[in-house]
Amino acid sequence: MKLPIRDQILWPLMGLLLLAILANVIFSAWWMSTRSAKALDSRQRQIIGVLEESSFPLLPTVLEKLHLLTGDELLVWDSHLKKVVAGTLPTDVHPLKDDRWIEEENISRPDTLRRWTINGKEYVVRACAIRGSPAQTLFLLTSDESRRRATMEALWPPLAVGAGTLLLTIPLTLLIAWNWAGRVRSIEQHVKSIALGQFGLERPKGVIDDELSRLVESINSMSRQLDSMRQELIRGERTRLVAQLTAGFAHQLRNGLAGAKLAIQLHESRCTSSVDHSLMVARQQLALTEEEVRSLLSLGKGTGRQLSPVDLGEIALVVRNLVTPSCDHKNVRMTLTLPAEIPLIQGFAEGLRAAVLNLTLNAIEAAGPGGNVWLTVQPQPESMVLFIDDDGPGPPADVADSLFDLFVTTKQEGIGLGLAVASTVARDHQGSLSWHRLGERTRFELRLPFQPAIEENHPA
DSSP, X not given: OOOOHHHHHHHHHHHHHHHHHHHHHHHHHHHHHHHHHHHHHHHHHHHHHXXXXXXXXXXXXXXXXXXXXXXXXXXXXXXXXXXXXXXXSOTTTSGGGOHHHHHHHTTXXXXXXXXXXXXXXXXXXXXXXXXTEEEEEEEEEEEHHHHHHHHHHHHHHHHHHHHHHHHHHHHHHHHHHHHHHHHHHHHHHHHHHHHTTOTTOOOOOOSXXXXXXXXXHHHHHHHHHHHHHHHHHHHHHHHHHHHHHHHHHXXXXXXXXXXXXXXXXXXXXXXXXXXXXXXXXXXXXXXXXXXXXXXXXXXXXXXXXXXXXXXXXXXXXXXXXXXXXXXHHHTOEEEEEOOSOOOXXXXXXXXXXXXXXXXXXXXXXXXXXXXXXXXXXXXXXXEEEEEEEEOSOOOOGGGGGGTTSTTOOSXXXXXXXXXXXXXXXXXXXXXXXXXXXXXXXXXXXXXXEOOSOOOOOOOO
């Protein structure tokens, strides 16, 4: 049977709470009513004691003032006269007017409690002899109505407190239970979402730092870690796919390049002209294509590559020389800025050349005819940074967030491998590749940290 935690906590707690409040109210009511009865009895005894010792005559005016002060009725019986000589009740309604009744009541025992019924009202009667008038007896009559009123006056405070406590406690308990139940349901939905593979989602942990908030924080941390692991797996698969694709393309291109190079060499051996500008351009373009193929092949080699000191400035110079014909053909001006001293980094020269070459060619394409490209190498305290700027319009908004993903391209004939290859190279060197708009320029930033050794993480 499905029984929510809310019900498991709420109803037993409510039951115990109600029992505790009711027991407290009943005990308080009993205690207060008992104290009220004792107080009333004590008051009667005090009045009887004072009047019993009095030496002044109990005139009707005195009895009337005592009646107004205490609320009790008083009667003075004179045994010699056989009648009531003073009292606060009419002389024709009280039982003392009947001599036979007086004998049956045994007035000779004045300390005995009696119950009288007068005009339908019940009275508790206490009698005492008056020392100043031995023939007279004082009767003090307290009505049941007065006793009930005194009892109710004693009962209503604990009853009111108990009722108020219930009225406040029940809604507050329900509110707390519903709040906890809602937070538990939220955690349940959060865990279900994670179980369905929706990693990276986070729930607010709440304003109160309690066990549930810490549980939500732990689940959020688990969700972030799972999302990070999933992204790492995706990146690993992408790296493997990039390596396989680039290696496959490179092997196919290498055969064609070998034939083209052989044809140019054959033409040079037969050509009688000492200077042939078209052959020089063809050789430069062939060298550029060979460098791209060599770089792509290096990405597909997997493990076994050796780390070596790499001069990022030298790579920038090589790339500039390789892309100069493309810049001349597209009428793009390229500016290379190198510092006086360039620290070496540990890395893979061929992979870095591939990354810088792809980024530079993309910048030339983005700048367009008459545009400018800036290639800047800048040492920083913990890393070497290469900035590739162009004054083109920048990537379209629909691909801005996925620019480094495989097969994402804005070129009609592009296949979307260049930036993905560059991003993979950056991660292989434990660095980063990012881009942003800087005024009228688009800047790609390749950051490579200084470190003594890098563990190869390419898949085989």
